Amino acid sequence: MESIKTEITGIGWVTAAGMGRARTHRDFAMPLERMPEFRPENVFKEPFPNLRRMDDYSRLGVTATALALADAGLDTWTCKRNIGIVGTTVYGCLGADVDYYNTVIPNRGAQASPALFSYTSANSYLGEAAIRFGLTGTNYMVFEQHPTGLAGLHAALGHIARQDDDKILGGVCEAGCPRIFGQPDNVPPGAVFFMLEPVGSNPLPGFGILESLSMDKLLFNGSPVDNLVMLVEQCLSVMRR
Amino acid sequence: MVHTLLQMDTFHSENQQPRQAVVTDAVLVTALGGDIDTLWRRLMQKGTAIGPISRFPVDQEHYTAGIAAIIDDLKPSRDHSLIKSLLDRLMVQMGPVPSDATLITATLKAGIDNLEAVCRGNPSGFQDIPLSSLAEHISPQIGLKSNGLCISASCASSTIAVAQGAALIESGQAEAVLVCCAEIVSEYAFAGFSSLKALAPAPCQPFDRGRRGLSLGEGAAALLLMPAARAGREGRDRLGTICGWGITNDAAHITAPAKGGHGLAQAIDKALKSAEKKPEEITAICAHGTGTIYNDRMELDAFKHILGPRKRPIFSVKGAIGHTLGAAGGIEIILGLKALATLTIPPTIGFTHPEKGAEGQVSAETQAIANGCLLTTNSGFGGVNAAIILGP
Numbered sequence: 001m002e003s004i005k006t007e008i009t010g011i012g013w014v015t016a017a018g019m020g021r022a023r024t025h026r027d028f029a030m031p032l033e034r035m036p037e038f039r040p041e042n043v044f045k046e047p048f049p050n051l052r053r054m055d056d057y058s059r060l061g062v063t064a065t066a067l068a069l070a071d072a073g074l075d076t077w078t079c080k081r082n083i084g085i086v087g088t089t090v091y092g093c094l095g096a097d098v099d100y101y102n103t104v105i106p107n108r109g110a111q112a113s114p115a116l117f118s119y120t121s122a123n124s125y126l127g128e129a130a131i132r133f134g135l136t137g138t139n140y141m142v143f144e145q146h147p148t149g150l151a152g153l154h155a156a157l158g159h160i161a162r163q164d165d166d167k168i169l170g171g172v173c174e175a176g177c178p179r180i181f182g183q184p185d186n187v188p189p190g191a192v193f194f195m196l197e198p199v200g201s202n203p204l205p206g207f208g209i210l211e212s213l214s215m216d217k218l219l220f221n222g223s224p225v226d227n228l229v230m231l232v233e234q235c236l237s238v239m240r241r
Numbered sequence: 242m243v244h245t246l247l248q249m250d251t252f253h254s255e256n257q258q259p260r261q262a263v264v265t266d267a268v269l270v271t272a273l274g275g276d277i278d279t280l281w282r283r284l285m286q287k288g289t290a291i292g293p294i295s296r297f298p299v300d301q302e303h304y305t306a307g308i309a310a311i312i313d314d315l316k317p318s319r320d321h322s323l324i325k326s327l328l329d330r331l332m333v334q335m336g337p338v339p340s341d342a343t344l345i346t347a348t349l350k351a352g353i354d355n356l357e358a359v360c361r362g363n364p365s366g367f368q369d370i371p372l373s374s375l376a377e378h379i380s381p382q383i384g385l386k387s388n389g390l391c392i393s394a395s396c397a398s399s400t401i402a403v404a405q406g407a408a409l410i411e412s413g414q415a416e417a418v419l420v421c422c423a424e425i426v427s428e429y430a431f432a433g434f435s436s437l438k439a440l441a442p443a444p445c446q447p448f449d450r451g452r453r454g455l456s457l458g459e460g461a462a463a464l465l466l467m468p469a470a471r472a473g474r475e476g477r478d479r480l481g482t483i484c485g486w487g488i489t490n491d492a493a494h495i496t497a498p499a500k501g502g503h504g505l506a507q508a509i510d511k512a513l514k515s516a517e518k519k520p521e522e523i524t525a526i527c528a529h530g531t532g533t534i535y536n537d538r539m540e541l542d543a544f545k546h547i548l549g550p551r552k553r554p555i556f557s558v559k560g561a562i563g564h565t566l567g568a569a570g571g572i573e574i575i576l577g578l579k580a581l582a583t584l585t586i587p588p589t590i591g592f593t594h595p596e597k598g599a600e601g602q603v604s605a606e607t608q609a610i611a612n613g614c615l616l617t618t619n620s621g622f623g624g625v626n627a628a629i630i631l632g633p
Contacts, residue, residue: 002413050495080492092372092393097353101360101429109432110303117433118496118622121349121395122372127623130490136507139490139625140394140401143372151390158408164488164511180359181367215343215387215414 003213004161006196007206008220010074011235012067014038014060015190021071022207022239028232035060035176035189043067045075050128053115055096057175058125061087064191065129065169072195073204074167077134084137084165085126088144088152088172088228090187092122098178125173137165141173147187149228150218156196157212167197172228192228194235207235259470261484262407262418265477267575268334270327271460271562272310276334280562281579284587285607289561291444291456297428306440309426310458310563322352322369323425328378331423331461335383338465342417343409344389346375347402349567353427379421393567395621396529397488398422399462400570400629404486406466416471422571423461430566431457437496445532445564446591447557448541448599455531458563462571481578482632484614485516491624498535498620502543505618505626509547512628516614520548523630524613525586527577529620530557530603531564532591536620541598548616552601554608556580560590570619570627577615577631584610 011022017029019038040051040063051059065085069075074083100116118124122141130139138159142151149172156170171193177183195202196210208221210231218225221238225231267277272290274280290310293299299307315330317323352369359365368374376389392402399422406418434440434455441454472479489511491504498505513520528540544555558576565572580586585607592605612633620626 004412084488084490090371090373094356094370097350097356097429098360100433101357104428104432105361108298108300108303109428109435110300112432112436114433114436117436120433121393121622123394123623123625124495125623127490127492127495127625130492130624131495134492136490136492136504138488139623140392140398140488143391143393145373145376145388145390155405158405158412158414161412162408162515164515181370183367215409 003211004157005199005209005211006157006160007199008194008208008210008235009197009202009204009206010068010072010195011232012064012071013190013192014063019063019067021067022235023071026236026240028236030188030190030229032185032188055093055099055119057093057095057173058119058128060175060191061125061173062128064171064193068169068193068195069133072202075133080134080136082137082166083135084159084168085129085135085139086142086152086156086168086170087126088142088149089122089174090144090147091174091177092141092143093120095175095178096120098180137168153218154212154215160196160198167195169193170196192232207238260411260413260468261482262410262466263469263472263482264464264480264578265467265472266336266465267480268331269460269462269572269575270330271572272312272458273562275330277575277579284558284561287588287590289444289590291563296426304435305438306435306442308444308456310456311426312459320366322355324352324369324423325378327423327425327461331463332379332382335463338383338419339417340384340386342385342419343387343415344376344380344385345402345406345418345420346389346391347399347422347567347571348372348375348391348424349393349395349398350430351375353429354425357427357429375421375423394625395623396566396569397619397621397625397627398567400619400627401488403464403483403571403574404488404627404629407483407486410466410468417467419463419465420571421463422568424459424566424568426457426459439533441532444591445560447530447532447559447589448537448596448603449592450594450596452532452534452537455533456563458565460562460565460568460572462568462575464571481581484518484630484632485512486629487511487515489626493624496622498539502539502546504624505540505543505620506546508626508628509543509616512630516630518614518630522614523548523553523616525553525580525610525615526555527573527615527617528555528557529618530559532559537596545598554586554610555602556586556589573617574629577617580610581615581631581633586610
């Protein structure tokens, strides 16, 4: 296969260490800690009433995609755009699943919450981001067995290469595993999204070239990328130079 | 197995691009038939598997329906989910899979019955709950080298998984791809669709004027894809070709389809361009056809907008097997391939009085179709749409 190359033009994140975007924040961490309260309302210029009814996973994902779009100068729009989003996760919306099903149990379904049920598809938050920012491109979630956070980026690169989408967001969204399942905390909570575009198509200076050599081999500016945190750090080091 | 039942050719290389993805094996399980042959026969006999639910309590005072298409004798093993039993039934039908195949699974809720049990305080295995559990179950069973991944995009999950499989093959990133999808009927989903007032009180009636909502169903499907050249080299059967695909988002509403179907129309347009086909080459459509007021209207609008006013045979199988959510696309792609092989589409069960625009296209009877390509579409929560064009 031929290698696939795209340019990273924006990065946005919400992690247990804080939220930010690459052009305005120079420090990034994605610690394996409990996610503190965060205020996504500050990220959105216009009122976003749906934020209040979203589950934590959706709020994380929508906020990180908003920050990545802003970082790439693509957060304002008048006409809908052929921009896609592919996210990666391990646990997806399990928290919303539990919260919703706990409304089903009492009274045998009579109190099942349609509002909570709306967020029990792992891709629902992608739809919220699509509505908010007029993104009509490719749109789905990839569940990884072994969390590297890179599966969505691999897939996103493929969509750019095939010209399915003019631009695409690829990243990770993780709200952790609900305590009720008694699983060890092994995946850091948070969401990180990268804006990927054909090389040279954004007037803003890019962070570097992301290249896919095979299904499990990514390079950033020629250096191997093992995981998503490493990729953010590599991009930030370019900006610090 | 499907490859003994479809009218199959051995591989022909004429007019076939060497890296175009062909389907060389396909199997399925549904409530109306545990294999493709039985399902096809019962579809042609106008059968339906939609009936009263006994799997979980259905209080008619609380729910808007009490029916679904359930595989009666599907039972969980030990602390495993029903999804594992369903996958076992599926994979036992599958022929040999090359060990270099990449596994792509698709589901909306995987072992959601185990999540229900945990929430009710009943100890139950966690291993089947994450969506990646499908791959963890299948991959070692058939000796695949790759770990695999799972695609989830509500009711378009498996359509997108097949599209991604074909894309990996075309780009040279994979030499074979096994796509597996599965979904079970659960109280979880039933209560949710009931709360949205989306369930039909009687078996669903796709494209009918009197339709009142969807009926849930369960099922699974697996498709083995590989480049046309490899299939030919290895003397494999060719059930059909994944000619092109398109994936879009409506960017309009989180649970309802966009009025006018512009998102689906855009997905079909992308699929036509990707397949390098013209609208007149589409000779039949396997629609999502859920039986909800808005979905079916939206689909008819989208088909007309992109494919033009010419009438062509359209069918939906959801009146027979129910809406299998994340598995719907995979099952319907296999039925689409069967339709192309037999030049016949099955009756749309539940259809009696055509919705405006369905006249002369959707039928309660079997319809003959011309040689050409078949379009299959699915849409879902989050505003996602997926379209695939199948060829012989």
